[in-house]
Amino acid sequence: MILTGILRHYLSTLLQTTPKKQSLALIRQSRSLLRGVNLRTNAHQLSPASFHARRTAMVQAFKDGAYLADPEGRGKPRPNPMTDPAMMEGMMGMMKGNVAMMVPQSLIMGWINAFFSGFVIMKLPFPLTPQFKSMLQSGVGTRDLDVRWVSSLSWYFLTLFGLQPVYNFILGSNNAASQVQQQMAQANMGAGMMGPEADRDKLFLSEAENLEVVEHHCILDGIEERLLASLGA
Numbered sequence: 001m002i003l004t005g006i007l008r009h010y011l012s013t014l015l016q017t018t019p020k021k022q023s024l025a026l027i028r029q030s031r032s033l034l035r036g037v038n039l040r041t042n043a044h045q046l047s048p049a050s051f052h053a054r055r056t057a058m059v060q061a062f063k064d065g066a067y068l069a070d071p072e073g074r075g076k077p078r079p080n081p082m083t084d085p086a087m088m089e090g091m092m093g094m095m096k097g098n099v100a101m102m103v104p105q106s107l108i109m110g111w112i113n114a115f116f117s118g119f120v121i122m123k124l125p126f127p128l129t130p131q132f133k134s135m136l137q138s139g140v141g142t143r144d145l146d147v148r149w150v151s152s153l154s155w156y157f158l159t160l161f162g163l164q165p166v167y168n169f170i171l172g173s174n175n176a177a178s179q180v181q182q183q184m185a186q187a188n189m190g191a192g193m194m195g196p197e198a199d200r201d202k203l204f205l206s207e208a209e210n211l212e213v214v215e216h217h218c219i220l221d222g223i224e225e226r227l228l229a230s231l232g233a
Contacts, residue, residue, distance in 0.1 A: 001159050004104050005167050009175050011104075015096040025069035029200060032067035036207040044219050051216050062208035065201060074201050109156065113139075116152040124148040 036058055043051050065071050118139055128136070128147045137145060139153040150158075167175050 001108070001156070001163060002166060002170075004108055005163060006170065008100055008104050009167070009171055012100040015100055017092070017096070023069070029067055029069045032061075033200070033203060033207060036062065036204075036211060040207075040211055040214050043214060043216050046216075047218055047220070048216060051218075055211050055214075059208045059211050062204040062211075065204065067204065068200060105160075109153075112152055112156050119152040120145070120149045121152050121155055122150050124150065 039051075039054055039058060046054070061067060065074055068074065118141075120137075120140060123146070124136075126148075130147055133147045136147065136150045136154045138151055138157070140149075140151045
């Protein structure tokens with residue numbers, strides 16, 4: 001399992017597509033939308049005057065399309081994403097990630113099913129409720145077996161999700177051996193691939209509406225009274 005994870009890490013590194021440089025306008029567009037989200041979620045850390053000034057300026061800029069990378073394209077239909085070479089390259093990168101993750105996992109799972117199907121390999125030293133039986137005894141059809149016994153297939157899945165500290169120790173914290181981390185990377189890749197094709201104007205208008213209706217409260221409101229009350233108590 002450890003050797004398979006190391007192999008998956010280096011295979012993913014070799015198949016990883018080099019990210020392309022983005023233009024300054026696209027970076028400014030994405031960062032501006034993120035600024036609106038951060039202002040809305042962290043508004044309680046600002047004073048009322050500071051928050052209202054920032055909100056007024058940002059809402060007006062979002063409505064005017066000041067941060068759009070292509071202001072002339074507002075209101076026009078979006079192009080077909082399948083005709084974009086960057087879109088196709090992103091899809092190929094996602095397919096490479098799926099291959100690097102699924103092929104070694106499928107091979108070792110098939111090997112376990114072929115040679116160790118129905119095997120019970122260990123017994124846990126602590127009691128468990130019957131709800132854990134389906135999770136710990138995959139591939140074993142014995143109904144009366146103690147729930148503490150673990151089958152080979154279940155132990156494989158438990159090991160698959162429990163070896164991340166070992167991979168961090170061998171490969172470092174930024175490794176691609178973990179299945180969970182691979183899925184997160186693929187999700188981020190899909191979001192980045194679909195991001196340029198989304199209607200940014202609608203996203204900006206939606207965020208402007210969210211900023212307009214947010215109720216602001218500062219964490220420093222009434223701090224003097226609270227401090228005196230805590231000292232008096």
